[in-house]
Amino acid sequence: xxxxxxxxxxxxxxxxxxxxxxxxxxxxxxxxxxxxxxxxxxxxxxxxxxxxxxxxxxxxxxxxxxxxxxxxxxxxxxxxxxxxxxxxxxxxxxxxxxxxxxxxxxxxxxxxxxxxxxxxxxxxxxxxxxxxxxxxxxxxxxxxxxxxxxxxxxxxxxxxxxxxxxxxxxxxxxxxxxxxxxxxxxxxxx
Numbered sequence: 001x002x003x004x005x006x007x008x009x010x011x012x013x014x015x016x017x018x019x020x021x022x023x024x025x026x027x028x029x030x031x032x033x034x035x036x037x038x039x040x041x042x043x044x045x046x047x048x049x050x051x052x053x054x055x056x057x058x059x060x061x062x063x064x065x066x067x068x069x070x071x072x073x074x075x076x077x078x079x080x081x082x083x084x085x086x087x088x089x090x091x092x093x094x095x096x097x098x099x100x101x102x103x104x105x106x107x108x109x110x111x112x113x114x115x116x117x118x119x120x121x122x123x124x125x126x127x128x129x130x131x132x133x134x135x136x137x138x139x140x141x142x143x144x145x146x147x148x149x150x151x152x153x154x155x156x157x158x159x160x161x162x163x164x165x166x167x168x169x170x171x172x173x174x175x176x177x178x179x180x181x182x183x184x185x186x187x188x189x190x
Contacts, residue, residue: 023181035187046179052178064133065120066132074093126187130183
């Protein structure tokens with residue numbers, strides 16, 4: 001009876017550790033000192049992210065890599081076209097290299113997601129790095145479209161001076177993350 005209890009406890013502990021391990025990105029150093037991160041699938045499987053992806057709006061993933069005062073990163077945009085039932089994806093890496101694709105299934109999206117994204121460059125062989133992943137509920141272009149629509153009146157009368165339009169632009173459209181992750185890692189050994 002005691003052995004069975006220990007076995008169950010060990011199994012639960014290993015399951016929890018495995019689940020936690022899957023939630024961390026995998027980092028690699030590519031030629032030229034480029035640091036790439038393979039983001040965990042658990043991000044896409046998060047209930048908050050799944051719900052956002054189902055809206056038909058562009059979901060933006062901002063990856064910020066920090067080492068001391070230096071910050072670089074990447075941006076990933078995913079939009080599910082409800083009408084055509086395809087995924088529009090875009091990846092912009094730290095050096096502004098851009099990739100766009102149209103994917104026809106959730107499996108294809110997950111395969112694309114697992115491709116390493118280039119987030120940082122360094123000459124150091126090993127170093128600490130803080131990586132933040134923020135999920136925004138829309139893309140920069142969708143935000144700008146909304147700002148322009150509201151600034152033009154958006155179908156409502158314009159108040160005189162600093163009124164409703166200014167308040168809407170200043171507060172409603174600032175993209176606040178719907179969920180965030182942070183990883184403190186040591187890249188390249190140790």
